[in-house]
Amino acid sequence: LGGLLVEGGGEFAGPARAVIGLGLNVHMPAAAAADIGQPWVDLDALAGLPVRRDAVVMALLSSLLPALDLFEQEGLAPFLPRYAGMDVLRGRAVRVEEGGVMHEGVACGLADDGALKVEMAGRETCFHAGEVSVRAA
Numbered sequence: 001l002g003g004l005l006v007e008g009g010g011e012f013a014g015p016a017r018a019v020i021g022l023g024l025n026v027h028m029p030a031a032a033a034a035d036i037g038q039p040w041v042d043l044d045a046l047a048g049l050p051v052r053r054d055a056v057v058m059a060l061l062s063s064l065l066p067a068l069d070l071f072e073q074e075g076l077a078p079f080l081p082r083y084a085g086m087d088v089l090r091g092r093a094v095r096v097e098e099g100g101v102m103h104e105g106v107a108c109g110l111a112d113d114g115a116l117k118v119e120m121a122g123r124e125t126c127f128h129a130g131e132v133s134v135r136a137a
Contacts, residue, residue, distance in 0.1 A: 026053055076114050096127050
């Protein structure tokens with residue numbers, strides 16, 4: 001249905017900044033869909049009728065902007081329980097590529113600082129944002 005990219009930075013225990021990119025399939029043209037080599041869906045198909053892009057943006061921003069304000073005030077902590085309830089990787093085998101090195105293990109959720117926790121060889125390792133990508137095994 002879509003993808004999310006968050007690029008961020010900041011100083012340890014200091015202010016953080018993030019650039020958030022969000023892509024959603026709203027009206028997927030049939031010609032473009034023919035080149036997609038995996039299952040996909042768009043909002044029109046899910047709704048059963050054409051969806052207005054401005055309505056999608058308005059709905060997203062009405063939730064996203066207050067969440068960003070909450071994050072600025074309280075950090076990640078208020079979001080961790082909800083995330084844990086929706087974490088589809090938790091308990092699944094994953095491969096994590098970090099700096100050209102492939103690591104394999106079992107996803108264990110997020111650490112308090114947002115790092116991905118992965119159990120490898122009986123030990124939990126945390127992977128942070130940057131040049132790390134995660135793929136379900």
